[in-house]
Amino acid sequence: xxxxxxxxxxxxxxYRFLDGYKKHGGYQMLEQAFKMQPKDIVEQVKSAGLRGRxxxxxxxxxxxxxxxxxxxxRYLVCNADEGEPGTFKDRLMMERAPHQLxxxxxxxxxxxxxxxxxxxxxxxxxxxxxxxxxAIDEAYKAGLLGKNILGSGFDHxxxxxxxxxxxxxxxxxxxxxxxxxxxxQPKLKPPFPAIKGYLGKPTIVNNVExxxxxxxxxxxxxxxxxxxxxEKSAGTKLFSVSGNVVKPGNYEVPLGYPLMDLINNxxxxxxxxRKLKAVIPGGSSAPVLTAQECLDATMDxxxxxxxxxxxxxxxxxxxxDSNCMxxxxxxxxxxxxxxxxxxxxxxxxxxxxxxxxxxxxxKGEGRLQDIDLILKVxxxxxxxxxxxxxxxxxxxxxxxxxxxxxxxxxxxREGRSKVKGVSYAEM
Amino acid sequence: MPKxxxxxxEIEVKEGTRLIDAFKEAGEDIAHYCYHPGLSVxxxxxxxxxxxxxxxxxxxxxNTTVQDGMSVSNESxxxxxxxxxxxxxxxINHPLDCPICDQAGECELQIQYMKFGKYDSExxxxxxxxxxxxDLGPKIxxxxxxxxxxxxxxxxxxxxxxxxxxxxxxxxxxxEIGTHENKPLDNNYAINTVDICPVGALTSKDxxxxxxxxxxxxxxxxxxxxxTGCSVKTYYNEEGLFRVKPVHNEDVNGYWMCDFGRDIYKYxxxxxxxxxxxxxxxxxxxxxxxxxxxxxxxxIDKSKTAVVVTGQQTVEEYESFLGYLKENSINQVYHWIxxxxxxxxxxxxxxxxxxxxxxxxxxEVMDKxxxxxxxxxxxxxxxxxxxxxxxxxxxxxxxxxxxxxEKVQMFSKAKQLTWLxxxxxxxxxxxxxxxxxxxxxxxxxxxxxxRRQNFKKVTVxxxxxxxxxxxxxxxxxxxxxxxxxxxxxxRKMNYFTQVRGGL
Numbered sequence: 001x002x003x004x005x006x007x008x009x010x011x012x013x014x015y016r017f018l019d020g021y022k023k024h025g026g027y028q029m030l031e032q033a034f035k036m037q038p039k040d041i042v043e044q045v046k047s048a049g050l051r052g053r054x055x056x057x058x059x060x061x062x063x064x065x066x067x068x069x070x071x072x073x074r075y076l077v078c079n080a081d082e083g084e085p086g087t088f089k090d091r092l093m094m095e096r097a098p099h100q101l102x103x104x105x106x107x108x109x110x111x112x113x114x115x116x117x118x119x120x121x122x123x124x125x126x127x128x129x130x131x132x133x134x135a136i137d138e139a140y141k142a143g144l145l146g147k148n149i150l151g152s153g154f155d156h157x158x159x160x161x162x163x164x165x166x167x168x169x170x171x172x173x174x175x176x177x178x179x180x181x182x183x184x185q186p187k188l189k190p191p192f193p194a195i196k197g198y199l200g201k202p203t204i205v206n207n208v209e210x211x212x213x214x215x216x217x218x219x220x221x222x223x224x225x226x227x228x229x230x231e232k233s234a235g236t237k238l239f240s241v242s243g244n245v246v247k248p249g250n251y252e253v254p255l256g257y258p259l260m261d262l263i264n265n266x267x268x269x270x271x272x273x274r275k276l277k278a279v280i281p282g283g284s285s286a287p288v289l290t291a292q293e294c295l296d297a298t299m300d301x302x303x304x305x306x307x308x309x310x311x312x313x314x315x316x317x318x319x320x321d322s323n324c325m326x327x328x329x330x331x332x333x334x335x336x337x338x339x340x341x342x343x344x345x346x347x348x349x350x351x352x353x354x355x356x357x358x359x360x361x362x363k364g365e366g367r368l369q370d371i372d373l374i375l376k377v378x379x380x381x382x383x384x385x386x387x388x389x390x391x392x393x394x395x396x397x398x399x400x401x402x403x404x405x406x407x408x409x410x411x412x413r414e415g416r417s418k419v420k421g422v423s424y425a426e427m
Numbered sequence: 428m429p430k431x432x433x434x435x436x437e438i439e440v441k442e443g444t445r446l447i448d449a450f451k452e453a454g455e456d457i458a459h460y461c462y463h464p465g466l467s468v469x470x471x472x473x474x475x476x477x478x479x480x481x482x483x484x485x486x487x488x489x490n491t492t493v494q495d496g497m498s499v500s501n502e503s504x505x506x507x508x509x510x511x512x513x514x515x516x517x518x519i520n521h522p523l524d525c526p527i528c529d530q531a532g533e534c535e536l537q538i539q540y541m542k543f544g545k546y547d548s549e550x551x552x553x554x555x556x557x558x559x560x561x562d563l564g565p566k567i568x569x570x571x572x573x574x575x576x577x578x579x580x581x582x583x584x585x586x587x588x589x590x591x592x593x594x595x596x597x598x599x600x601x602x603e604i605g606t607h608e609n610k611p612l613d614n615n616y617a618i619n620t621v622d623i624c625p626v627g628a629l630t631s632k633d634x635x636x637x638x639x640x641x642x643x644x645x646x647x648x649x650x651x652x653x654x655t656g657c658s659v660k661t662y663y664n665e666e667g668l669f670r671v672k673p674v675h676n677e678d679v680n681g682y683w684m685c686d687f688g689r690d691i692y693k694y695x696x697x698x699x700x701x702x703x704x705x706x707x708x709x710x711x712x713x714x715x716x717x718x719x720x721x722x723x724x725x726x727i728d729k730s731k732t733a734v735v736v737t738g739q740q741t742v743e744e745y746e747s748f749l750g751y752l753k754e755n756s757i758n759q760v761y762h763w764i765x766x767x768x769x770x771x772x773x774x775x776x777x778x779x780x781x782x783x784x785x786x787x788x789x790x791e792v793m794d795k796x797x798x799x800x801x802x803x804x805x806x807x808x809x810x811x812x813x814x815x816x817x818x819x820x821x822x823x824x825x826x827x828x829x830x831x832x833e834k835v836q837m838f839s840k841a842k843q844l845t846w847l848x849x850x851x852x853x854x855x856x857x858x859x860x861x862x863x864x865x866x867x868x869x870x871x872x873x874x875x876x877x878r879r880q881n882f883k884k885v886t887v888x889x890x891x892x893x894x895x896x897x898x899x900x901x902x903x904x905x906x907x908x909x910x911x912x913x914x915x916x917x918r919k920m921n922y923f924t925q926v927r928g929g930l
Contacts, residue, residue: 342602356552
């Protein structure tokens with residue numbers, strides 16, 4: 001069953017404008033936040049168990065706690081570079097409720113003591129960027145941004161920054177490089193951004209959904225927020241469901257919601273006559289789940305981790321029996337090869353190698369040993385690089401090949417797809 | 428001082444030491460490409476993988492600081508496998524250029540493959556094609572296919588030369604090193620990028636295709652290109668010198684040297700050198716030459732004899748030669764400064780305006796002997812024909828003496844000119860005695876800050892050449908012992924005997 005916390009008023013057109021947003025309780029929590037001590041807000045976010053909604057699921061309050069107390073200026077950056085294939089929730093949030101993001105950001109900035117924030121929006125999101133820009137202008141005019149916000153004595157400036165469409169700029173240090181005007185390449189860690197981030201200063205990078213959720217932690221309190229979700233995965237989450245379902249789209253459900261319910265109830269199930277084959281539960285980087293594994297899967301961090309996959313950004317890609325796994329993997333490998341920044345050797349060369357092997361198979365030119373080679377190459381790309389893109393390419397490759405090995409072997413032996421009957425080259 | 432255990436060896440290192448340096452201190456091999464101690468850490472080659480006790484994930488040693496009590500190993504099967512695969516990722520798209528690649532023989536890919544790799548590649552797909560023979564500027568050629576994108580050269584131009592010419596363009600396995608349009612790689616330190624390039628991607632136009640590196644020997648010396656006195660290594664064989672590379676010396680030049688210093692070998696090679704003593708353009712023997720020189724010293728009035736010296740010889744030579752002059756009451760010794768206007772210049776990194784390696788040393792010895800006559804005195808005396816015999820201890824690095832022709836014309840006003848030089852000069856027809864270049868003698872240079880640096884003889888290029896010390900000892904003892912029995916001739920004979928014997 002859907003649990004609309006963040007998305008409660010998304011159906012109302014007026015919600016995207018300041019007046020409409022205020023009419024539905026907007027910016028009340030900001031006023032309340034200003035009456036609190038910043039460290040209490042951090043504590044509250046920590047106790048509420050809010051975890052980063054961008055993909056890694058790192059506890060937000062803990063991240064904020066890493067900021068050093070050295071008097072250096074701090075930056076808050078909103079990661080709206082939603083690049084994970086299958087994810088489209090941040091876009092909806094920015095288009096429907098830009099003020100929700102702004103309010104969440106001001107509260108977070110107040111809690112972390114930063115006076116400047118940036119919203120880094122992916123290059124393709126022209127329209128959402130326009131909506132957010134307009135909302136920022138409104139907020140400035142209403143004294144919600146700038147000097148002495150609402151008479152609290154807290155100053156905060158906010159800007160948007162448009163990326164140029166690189167997937168790697170969704171990785172927080174890659175994003176910071178890009179924001180600094182450099183080539184979008186992840187930075188070596190440590191130091192982590194909370195210590196040395198944007199322009200070498202302490203920086204917090206949070207996802208759109210994470211920052212918006214802060215408002216509701218203040219509104220409902222720790223108890224109220226924890227009403228939804230599980231012990232380790234508190235609250236609600238937006239899931240972007242795509243693929244072979246009747247009603248694809250964004251759905252806000254409590255964490256821990258059964259995957260099959262999400263598919264069958266919210267999304268109207270599969271198309272008639274089709275059988276579920278596989279689901280990628282957390283964006284294209286997450287290892288794929290077989291139909292069998294989906295039966296008892298719940299949408300929370302711990303269950304999916306236990307199944308060897310991850311919740312990621314919450315992009316659920318549903319594949320029915322009309323999908324050829326070899327073709328699907330070749331699309332994914334093309335993507336990661338194209339998007340690798342090329343900094344670390346295992347990723348730069350490995351993504352290219354995997355792409356070539358998978359495409360050789362899909363062209364009907366594969367060798368049987370290529371199947372094991374995919375596993376070996378991917379295994380050696382995992383955990384060997386500066387950022388997680390290498391893992392993001394390796395994990396789907398390993399899961400596709402090991403879980404649907406028969407399709408790969410059929411493709412190599414017959415030179416054509418087991419599902420579609422023809423090869424990729426003939427299509 | 429944190430203590431750590433590296434592959435079972437307990438060592439103590441300085442606070443803040445990087446793990447990779449601790450491995451080197453412990454004498455343990457560790458594979459790496461992108462790390463260079465003189466540059467920032469990039470951490471992108473991912474080869475210096477180590478296993479740190481208590482950490483389930485392999486870590487890179489270059490970005491890890493040694494903590495007290497750390498126990499680290501790179502000998503476990505997991506690390507070895509990671510390094511092997513790391514190497515394979517470097518090599519899958521690397522062209523099989525070794526037979527035509529100038530780096531072969533000193534290529535880190537070859538070296539590290541032999542140390543850590545030795546496997547059969549499983550790569551069956553076509554390799555990525557990239558640009559070859561890319562002209563980066565007047566000094567350097569780039570082969571982007573051979574490049575392993577370690578980014579050392581980019582970091583060098585960003586951090587050391589601060590000229591920012593290089594960058595990595597494009598992404599993924601299409602990435603290529605390159606320069607911006609109309610901004611070639613042309614700075615005074617550019618060739619350092621060739622040295623730090625671990626593979627054959629960046630090659631020096633001056634050196635490429637001139638010698639296979641395994642036919643070269645090398646020996647350390649001090650650069651005689653300016654008063655900084657960088658520690659350098661010269662590469663040579665029986666045909667002469669071929670190139671100069673910097674040697675790490677934290678006190679003087681760090682890991683680098685300037686591009687002017689790269690050319691110093693050119694003034695020591697046979698082609699440009701005075702091969703035989705000459706008197707009025709006729710070849711004579713070295714004994715005849717020194718006898719002639721001695722008779723000039725004796726027959727001409729001391730007050731009509733002048734000596735010109737530059738800061739290009741060793742302290743030992745100055746001591747014996749200037750001491751000899753003093754003993755013989757020849758007091759008109761003048762210091763030739765090549766570029767008085769820019770003598771004090773300094774570019775902030777290594778290059779100094781004083782283009783002599785031993786000006787300090789010369790001044791010390793001149794002071795000791797009480798020689799302090801101004802240059803203008805020599806000029807006016809030559810003008811008024813008061814000098815009959817002028818002895819010029821000529822500079823070696825003639826490139827740094829733009830006033831050479833003008834000065835030679837001036838010196839020629841004296842009736843007799845004795846030219847003690849290394850490099851040919853057709854404008855001089857009097858007595859010429861071939862001198863040893865800096866690679867043919869041992870001695871001491873005193874650099875701009877007064878640091879005394881000793882260096883050893885590298886090789887013999889001109890058999891008849893002598894140095895000032897040899898000459899003074901001849902003048903005093905009438906015996907001449909020129910050390911012209913180069914070891915490498917013997918070695919070469921051995922080499923051929925061995926090869927033929929082997930056949």
